Amino acid sequence: MKFSKAYEPNQYEPDIYALWEKSGAFHPTTDKNAKFYSIVMPPPNANGNLHIGHGLTIALEDILTRYHRLKGENTWYIPGADHAGFETWVVYERYLESKGKTRFDYSRDELYDQVWEFVHQQRGNMELQLRSLGASCDWDSLTFTLDPKVVERVYATFQKMWNDGLIYRGKKLVNYCTKHQTAFADIEVTHKEEQGTLWRIAYPLVEPTAELKELVVSTTRPETLFGDTAVAVNPADERYKTIIGKNVKLPLTDREIPIIADEHADMSYGTGVVKITPAHDPNDFEVGQRHELAQITVIGFDGRMTAEAGDDYAGLTTAECRKKALADLEKQGLMRGEESITHSVGHCYKCDTVIEPLLKEQWFVNLQPLAKRAIKTLEANEIRFHPANKKKVLINYLKNIRDWNISRQIPWGIPIPAFVNAEDSTDWIFDTRVDETEITVNGKKYLRDNDTFDTWFSSGQWPYITTDAHPEFYPSSVMETGADLLFQWVGRMIMLGLYITDDIPFKDVYLHGMVLDEKGQKMSKSKGNVINPIELVSEYGSDALRLGLIASRSAGVNQAFSTSKVIASRNLCNKLWNISRLIQQLVDDNPTEETKPELKNYGENWICHQINQASREVQKLLDRYRFAEAGDLLYDLIWNKYADWFLESQKLWKNIPLLKSTLEQILTLLHPFAPFVTETIWQTLSWTTGMLITARWPRAYKVDSQRVADFEDLIAIVTNIRSHFQALPGANSYPILFHDDDLVSDNQLLIQHLTKAPCVPQVEQSKVDGLRLAIPNHHNIYLQIPADIHAKYKASLEERILKLGQEITTLEARLANPNYLEKAPTALVEESRLSLHAKQKLLADMKAELELI
């Protein structure tokens, strides 16, 4: 007897995981006759700790992996670790700051080496945490996003794009965080609705006319005025027609700038005049291109005003400059009012600094052709989405896709393999000798681009890079990741996958929603409401966390974390443990020959039917990614069916071979969801061999369906009796009598056992006395209760007669409807008829009963 009274996960989990790992069960098989099933894990940050979202990710992916492994498929769950370029860099820069250093104290190569070292010290934590979550992934295949094979593929892709003309170097406005000193892709900028001020500033005409002395522009960013190179009016705007082409004086400077006509100016907005600052506003940049305006950069990459802003302002921060400029304008009498407005402002998603649109030369990818192909593929339904509507959302995004800035000004990442001619800044060449800061090609000196790739440029290629050792696993079976990464990651993997491999990168996409805190708030370090999955594992067990996380959660929906669901799941594990404990006891006490299980009585047929059905349902549900429903179903099977009815009845019969067999099946069915407790039990039971992780999904039992239906009746009878015992005043149990009922006759002992009734004798019909039970198909069962108590039962009987009457009326009305008879499926109509007859018979019995009282 090795089963303790309660299941204590901590005591077993590490050993069980080690056992799996050592056995080689995580390695992929390559049996040509079996299906191939693969999941590429979204690589967690190598440098970080796992958060609760990873708990969900691993739960979902590992359930699928283990399920398919049990089904005998070639299964490969590929783990990864992400260098997480910017994320990690932010952490490291903070560390530098704490040491009183900055990035400018070191060369790029020095910094790269330092971060490598830093990450290396941290790495391993994350992997241990994945183990404690039970991820059955193939550790030998772990890919780090800076592994040479990744870098090679990324370079090959970059070169292919370069050759195909999809990559270009352009000086454009990029989203720049002046604190982190790097550019971002558009998608990485967080937009927030903010209160701002719209100032109206007068720009005096150089040649004032009688009716017009100045143009009043509206702006939320007066500090950019120093970079204005025009003011624009709408070409159709009658107010300004005559002055187009004339000049205005740019306040606070001695420059004059032209008045141009451009559709961008909205006649109905403010005065209809807009200042044009091509170097600091995306719209104005476009206008500037159309009109060949100069681009004057007045804000530097450090967030301070440049010399172009003039001696009085150079060196000020943008905020200081705004204040001073407004004051100076006021002094000069050029302010024409202000109003408060709400507008959307871009922020750095890490430090919340306002993102500056700044002119910078960067590498861009023209995504149009890739997006076009992706849209075609999606519209042809070649990739299935869960939830399905996310496909539409992605298509909508791809239709409006813009060029992707892939340059990052941070040292931690894959260096961009490009060099520029020292003599000619337009002469760029592709070369992978990124370890050298300068190279010589054809006698010319070329200097290295010091930028690195956007992390997503490499992660976007993850599926085919990670599966290259076993190409038969590509495309992967499903990409499971957070719904928030739909554009950033999933969309790019599809585009790049199609581009590079000419194939989809995965067949299905499953997107999970965010795990919110218990109050439904987004978790964040600053709010202090972060839930640590590893702490939950140590408190409740890994299985409980997994089951608790998937409970009541559906694809794509953000949902609060619920401790009570984790506790309920822990209780299920304990229940299963005790089920096993009881069965092991029975096995120990009743030594039998090892024989095939035979189904003898009603309950045995019934439970085997329930297991068959659950097995079928779970397969159906998992094939459709309905994790929560599958979990619920197994909870119900194990607790409400197996333990409460089957095991209770087996205390009488003790069909040892069947107890063993059914327990094995149940353990197998639950294994994908709760791998630790099921394997622990498997390893503890005296008769099981091998490991559950590599067992096979159970085969269906052959059952007698009449017996199954009969046992359902028995359940109804027992429940009805228990209900009476509870509801009737007086003693809490009474003898049960019956006549002419084979089912009850066959199961007298069982009914007695389950109801705790003193006895269940068969009697002559004439001698029957007592309360008659109202059970469909079983009208001859009675409770022998004293007359006075019987009388008290009258009221409840009348109530039920009334209710039954209503049900009968509804059914009669339905069956009297010719349209129903004609149009509803015949099986349904037949069912209604049967139901009506049963109820009518029952009603008659109950009425007779009432007369007797």
Added chain:
RNA sequence: GGGCGGUUAGCUCAGUUGGCUAGAGCGCGUCUUUGACGUAGACGAGGUCAGAGGUUCAAAUCCUCUACCGCCCACCA
């Protein structure tokens, strides 16, 4: 401005070709030391499925509108 969702029991949520009496967990009430489990067992209460209209033999489910809540995208000076 464009797009996508949500509103079901006290709480958190399931409910995907429309079809028996709308489910679960937690919570709540009553009872129970029955050969594993009190992290338990038994029984029970609790819902006009946001509102209005429509389609249908039949609507929580499909359509329209309304109200409230949310998310994403967008270059709103």
